[in-house]
Amino acid sequence: MKKCGAFIILIFVLMQSLSAQERGIYSVTGQGKGATREAAMEAAKLDAINTLVFSVLHRDQLFRDLFVSEALREGRLNKQETQKNPLGTWQAMVTIEIDEGLPEALYAGRYATTLINLLDQAEEEIPGIEKLLQDASQAESGGSLGSAETFYTQAQTTIDSMLRYLNPVEDAFYFSSQGKRKAPELKILLSSYKDTSQKGIDRVRKAQSQLNIAQSTQQLLSIYNQIEAALIPLEQGRDDLSRIASSLSSYTTDQLKTAEEQCRQIQSGLSLQKNQFVRASEGVSPSVLQNEQYILSRKNLLDLRLKDLDQQLSTLSRKFSWELFQRSTPVSALRWAINHEPAQYVAINFRLPWGLKPSDDGPVALSVPPSVGLSAEGSLTLNSASGLWGRSSIQAGSEYIIDPARLAAAGLANVRQELAIGFFRPSLLGLGLRWDWNREGQRPVTVIEAVWGIPGSSLGQRRPLPLWVNTLSWEIPGETKHVLSYINGGLDSVLRPNSYIGFSLSLASRVRSDAVYDKPSWIGSAGLGFNFRLPVLRPLQWRIGWEGYISSPLTDMGLRSDEFTGNHGFTWGLSYVF
Missing domain, CATH: 3.30.70 (Alpha-Beta Plaits)
Structure with a gap:
């Protein structure tokens, strides 16, 4: 118990x-x-x-x-x-x-629209079905058995096509916009029409069998009857496969493989019936077909039925094969690589090697120094309102997007790395360090960072990255003991309203050694950026930015005002986000 x-x-x-x-x-x-x-x-x-x-x-x-x-x-x-x-x-x-x-x-949306369209389509077919049944009844009354069976069969084909789409519908709320009838009502009406057409076909064939016809003709009709009986389970299998093909994403790969195999088996069975039809029809002389209008009608109807079924099965087979091909491991991996929804924790960043500089004579092409980098950022929730945050990156390339002409040559040999960690609750607070692994023509630079930001709602849960992050930086002075080497600083601000767009701002005042004249120079730089992703090719994040700088050699008194140089321009970047 x-x-x-x-x-x-x-x-x-x-x-x-x-x-x-x-x-x-x-x-x-x-x-x-x-x-x-x-x-x-x-x-x-x-x-x-x-x-x-x-x-x-x-x-x-x-x-x-x-x-x-x-x-x-x-x-x-x-x-x-x-x-x-x-x-x-x-x-x-x-x-x-x-x-x-x-x-x-x-x-209330897509289902209602789809269902109402199906109901309206059925309403549009009903007058045609009623007209075919009326013509069939008149032909049957007039003794034109071949025409009567043709009309009955055409009506039944149209009815079967509509029921194939309406049978999966059980909703009794939405109704058609024309006849104001719901799916159950239309299914009952179409089923009654189908019963009428089937009874008409049975009457016509019974009447034809009672006529005094030649034995060869009777044998031909018997073969046609056998073929039509064999087509019934094949058409039922086609209807089952059509329901699967109408929503391929709703079925597993194993189910689709089974459906594809069933389609091949049905096609094989259909091929046998087609061969039997061809052999039977070839054995009848043209004079018999001309004299027996009913035989000619039966032959044409069966031929059309076989061809339609063959075409439908071929279409289904192609759909299953294409869907399984798309689900294969190589194709699935490729589709994932180019269109998955990234978690946004890791990104590979590239700066495209060209830009545009506005001028009075129109935009001027700029050659932008190359840059490639790998960045990672994420958070770990400790409870519903707080957690840990971290950011790390490594970048090879020019420090400045628009490279100052007289500064050290910037290539991919320049490598720097950053590491920052923090804690978030109402606000995000953290510390970081950035250093050079290699800097061509200059001594490596070490930077201390302080991070403040707004984490946004559900950081670490539904939101992968903070809403707003501001990074203040200060370089540890190197060989140059100029006062500006101590009074340096930088600000990098990133705002991400959602996972598809982001804005960035950068400001900096630095001292660098001049590789050409072996003199220290001051550089002031500023930049704006707009990052965005598209609904297609979702792992790709595009960047449109502007950056400018001014520089001047240092003197004991400050800056040489007569030797200020500068440059600016628009640049483009691309990131692959994981």
Whole structure:
């Protein structure tokens, strides 16, 4: 009795976990099996989504097909477990959290639009179906059996096509904009029309069989009947595959492989029926076909039916093959590389080697020194409101985007690195250090940094990077003992309103050694930048920036005002974000 009670409690807890809706969030658990760990995880995710759609939301197959892609994209994996079975297969269990607003928005938006379009399309076909049934009845009454069966068959083909799209729909809320009929009403009406057409075909064939026709003609009709009977399961298989092909992303890779194999088997069965049709039709003389209008109509209808089914299966086969090709490991890796949604913790940065300088005569092309770097930034939450933050980068290339002409040559041999750590709560506070591994023509420089910023909401959880980070820097004076080498400083400010755009500002006052005249020089620099990502090629972050500088040799009294030089221009950069 205790075991029974414990079992009931376990079932109750499991049901609650499947349909739990806490704080506006659906939490559903699914299980799946597969030949690989990834296949099992894929099957488990779809099982969880199916549970939410059919058991919790009580929606239909059409809603499920539209919902799967959005749920996989917007849902959050709260828990995942995998286990390898002794036979080598994998079993997975995942728990997905989905905001309750997502299915509601889909039902009121894309689902409603799709369903109403289907209902309107069915309404548009109904007058044509009724006209075909009326023409068939008149032809049957007039004794034109071939024409009657043609009209009945055309009506039945149109009805089957519409039911193929309406059968997955069970919603009784939305109605068509023309006839104001809902999906269940239209399905009942179309089913009654299908029953009428099938009974008409049966009557025509029964009447034809009672006529005094030649034995060879009777044998031909018998073969046609056998072929048509064999096509029924093939067409049912086509309908099942069409539902899968209409929403390929809603099915696992293993399911699509099975569907592709089923499609090949149906095509093989269809090929046998086509060969039988050709052999039977070739054995009939043209005079028989001309004299027997009914035989000619049956032959043309069956030929059209075979060709349509063959074309539809070929289309389905191409869809399955293309989808499986896109899901193959090399293609999936390539697609991930060029269009995944980056976590934004690591980036490879490039500066493009050209720029533009505004002038009175129009933009002038600039040659920009090369630069490449690797940067990493992230945070670790300690509780819901505080945590640790860190940033590190290494860069090779010119210190200045617009390189001063008289400063040391800047190439990729110039390598510098930065490391900063901090703590965030209401604000972000931290310290950092930047140093040179190598600086061509000059002694390495060491910089002390102080960091202040605004972390933004949910830093370390939903927000990967701080909202606003300001870095104040001061260089440890080197060989030059000029007062400006002690009174130096820099500011780097980065504002990231969201994951797609960012703004940057940099200001600096530094002292550098002149590699040409072996004299110290003062350099003042400023820069503005705009970073952005696009909805396509999402790992790529583009940068448009402006930077300028002025420089002057140092004297004991300060700066030489008669030797100020400067330059400025617009530049472009590119980052690959992981």
